[in-house]
Amino acid sequence: MLQDVTRKLYNENAELSVFEAEVCAYEERAVLLDCTAFFPEAGGQSGDRGTIFVTDREGTEIALPVCDVQIEDGIIRHILADEADERGLALLTKGAHVRGEVDDARRFDFMQQHTGEHIVSGLVHRRFGYDNTGFRLSDHTCTMDYNGMMCAEDVADIELEANRVVFDNTEVVVSFPTEEEQARLNYRSKKEIASDELRIVTIEGTDCCACCAPHVKRTGEVGLIKILRLQNWKGGVRLYIACGQRALSLFRAEHDMITELAKQMSTSWDNIPDRFRKMCEETGALKKELKTLKRTAGGSNSPVREVKKTGRSTCDRREQP
Ligand SMILES: [Zn+2]
Known part of the structure; x- marks a missing residue:
């Protein structure tokens, strides 16, 4: 060596x-x-x-x-x-x-997700006092675990606030505080770190956390922060997020899918839920009718048998004078 x-x-x-x-x-x-x-x-x-x-x-x-x-x-x-x-x-x-x-494109993607995690976790800590007890960042998933409960409204508020931090374009400051400075610092940390290795990442007004990973220089580089999913997890919650390019890719995929759905249904976007509900109701009614017909067809005076004989359905017969 x-x-x-x-x-x-x-x-x-x-x-x-x-x-x-x-x-x-x-x-x-x-x-x-x-x-x-x-x-x-x-x-x-x-x-x-x-x-x-x-x-x-x-x-x-x-x-x-x-x-x-x-x-x-x-x-x-x-x-x-x-x-x-x-x-x-x-x-x-x-x-x-x-x-x-x-691979700097992949690195930048990771820095966007990671800095987004700091913003969300910092806000959750400030608002609810919860700690981030788990973090996982891979090519397709970014999740954070917290040791307390949140509801959908809480998550929507945090998401809005996190994006305001992005709009503010706050500097992401990395520092290596002395032991004296460490004593005065109030920072988040997932584990005990030796004082000579302590690397602090600060987003003024939002978060102060011990972390060894690379981050973007200003919060504006994170881009959109979207919280995708809230899940109960080991007595607390797990959040799934997508930031920056990932959030854009997801938005594009969903936008394309909704555009295609609207085209298939020959309607506008805002009519899709209503049109879909009606389609479900119609399908339900047709299934019910089919079930009734099948049950009738299985009886002793089966119209299906008669159709076989005469070549006409029950409906055909009823329509005749
Ligand atoms: Zn970090």
């Missing part, structure tokens, strides 16, 4: 996506570097993905896809994908120079 722990470049600049580093070790598809901009899986958030480039003797860069990043005792392991070029892997010797590129 060139040093005891990996230098975390994402702590210094969350927007850094391209960096250069030296290989400390390579073992079992994991590359250890002296520094990295790749955020590892931590605190319920999935690790970054991207590419590590290594150069061969002819000066050609070989791209090695990074499919996962893990941290243990301060050492960050970049897990390379199974399909990584064997020629490139052979060049990952101690001291080799590499270039790293984090």
Whole structure:
């Protein structure tokens, strides 16, 4: 090892996506570097993905896809994908120079969800005093658990307030307070953290929380915050949220679906619920009628048998003078 722990470049600049580093070790598809901009899986958030480039003797860069990043005792392991070029892997010797590129679109998506989580959790804590007891952020889901109950109206209020914080475009401040400053700070934290590792993320007027992950610089970058679902969870509640690009993608999908429904029903959007209710009522009445007809058809004077004989239905007969 060139040093005891990996230098975390994402702590210094969350927007850094391209960096250069030296290989400390390579073992079992994991590359250890002296520094990295790749955020590892931590605190319920999935690790970054991207590419590590290594150069061969002819000066050609070989791209090695990074499919996962893990941290243990301060050492960050970049897990390379199974399909990584064997020629490139052979060049990952101690001291080799590499270039790293984090998938910045995915990273930004994660920063939007993560900062949105801070805003919502900060507001929930201030309003109800509940703690965030669980957080999970993956490519498709972002959930937060709280140790207290909320109703749908509470959640709607929090959602409105969270979006006001976005509109205010408040700065998201990252700091490393001294022990003296820590004593005066009132911050949220999911676990006990050693004082020399304490990293505080503050959104003035909304939240103050200990956190190691990358965040956006101002709340405006989070974009729309939509709370999708409220669920009872272990004596409290779980919230599902979508922020920024995810919220837009969801809105687009729902917008397309509603437009298609309106087209199929030959009506306007606002008429869809009423039209659908009428369709359900009609279908219910038809099912009931069919059931009655089937029951009648099963009797001794079965009209179906007569239809078979005469080629006419019961209705045909009734309509005749
Ligand atoms: Zn955070």
